[in-house]
């Protein structure tokens with residue numbers, strides 16, 4: 001019996017140790033494992049998803065310069081069926097508003113003529129004899145580069161062509177535009193906004209430079225011209 005007791009104690013201790021080990025091991029490992037998993041999930045899913053989303057959004061936002069955004073809009077809109085195009089240049093937004101109203105009235109497609117090198121407020125300072133616009137308007141041979149995407153005039157039969165009056169006539173970038181495209185078979189209708197000057201010789205200047213297209217007499221509008229007023233002008237053109 002005395003011999004059996006140490007053997008039994010040894011067996012009992014071994015059994016206890018084994019039992020303790022098997023209890024504590026999963027307990028110790030499962031809790032941190034769970035925490036680790038959650039942390040990994042949290043780190044690899046939520047923040048990553050948010051980061052990805054944020055990164056994508058930021059990339060999208062920042063990669064879309066006004067020029068690209070305009071081109072994207074243009075491509076989307078020219079996909080719509082219409083034989084009317086409303087192409088315009090607008091340095092400070094006045095002509096753009098009128099162009100949008102003409103597009104709304106006619107169901108036409110909008111195309112914004114953007115300068116490859118945008119005009120800054122210094123550039124637009126007409127009180128400065130050496131500002132970019134003063135120099136450009138004083139030199140009829142200047143052709144500012146267009147930054148907006150190339151346009152296909154195929155399928156268009158009418159082009160409304162809008163611009164602000166600069167020093168009594170069309171900005172030179174309009175000359176770049178009309179020389180770039182072929183208006184064969186297209187009726188071109190110039191329109192402009194200004195402080196007070198009329199459209200003057202802008203239409204005939206551009207018609208001569210284009211050399212193609214049937215050019216109608218253009219018209220000057222106030223920036224706040226209504227759709228109803230534009231509608232009656234358009235009906236009068238027919």
Ligand SMILES: Cc1cc2nc3c(=O)[nH]c(=O)nc-3n(C[C@H](O)[C@H](O)[C@H](O)COP(=O)(O)O)c2cc1C
Nearest residue numbers: 090091092093094095164165167168194195196197
């Ligand atoms: C460089 C420059 C020259 C201008 N020259 C004239 C002008 O000769 N006659 C006039 O009535 N307005 C003139 N303006 C005013 C613009 O024609 C007018 O503010 C126009 O509506 C601006 O259109 P936008 O916002 O589409 O650029 C001139 C503006 C600038 C920036």
